Amino acid sequence: IDTFMLWIDTEFEHLSTALRKADLAILNEEEVCAISGEEFFMRAIGPILSGKCLHGGESAGKGPRGLIIKRGSSGAIAHLPCGIIALPSFPIDEVVDPTGCGDSFAGALLANMSGRKGVLNDLESMRDAMVHATVSSSFTIQGLGSNKLQGLERGLYHARMDRYRRIV
Secondary structure, three states, X not given: OOOOHHXXXXXXXXXXXXXXXXXXXXXXXXXXXXXXXXXXXXXXXXXXXXXXXXXXXXXXXXXXXEEEEEOHHHOEEEEEOOEXXXXXXXXXXOOOOOOOHHHHHHHHHHHHHOOOOOHHHXXXXXXXXXXXXXXXXXXXXXXXXXXXXXXXXXXXXXXXXXXXXXXX
């Protein structure tokens, strides 16, 4: 599940229900802090996963099984049943527009998780999916919307993937 501030502000009860049904929530720092009421995103993780900060509290049930927090230029951190993964963003000199970066991150992540049974319990598979997600979103930020992803050459993608793997 993904969300945005309007749903947090206006549909919190329904959003809480959806989060409790989700295996994985992919949120940004602002959203996790707004959901939890915490100022620091690392303190927000536990109350979201336990359901404590969701509508109805812990008595209404746990939150999602896993949580990935998109942190923009600071990368992403995942708190999953199999462990914690923290990755930096890909270093980009030519930033054009961040619109759609979170969506391309989530799309690439889910595409790489797809078809892998029990993937939330496999640290290396989740790390690999997050690496692909980070590299995909690094192309998005270099254009408007999805322009840089459309027609992206396989070789260019793999070259950036190799470079990022050397970084991490």
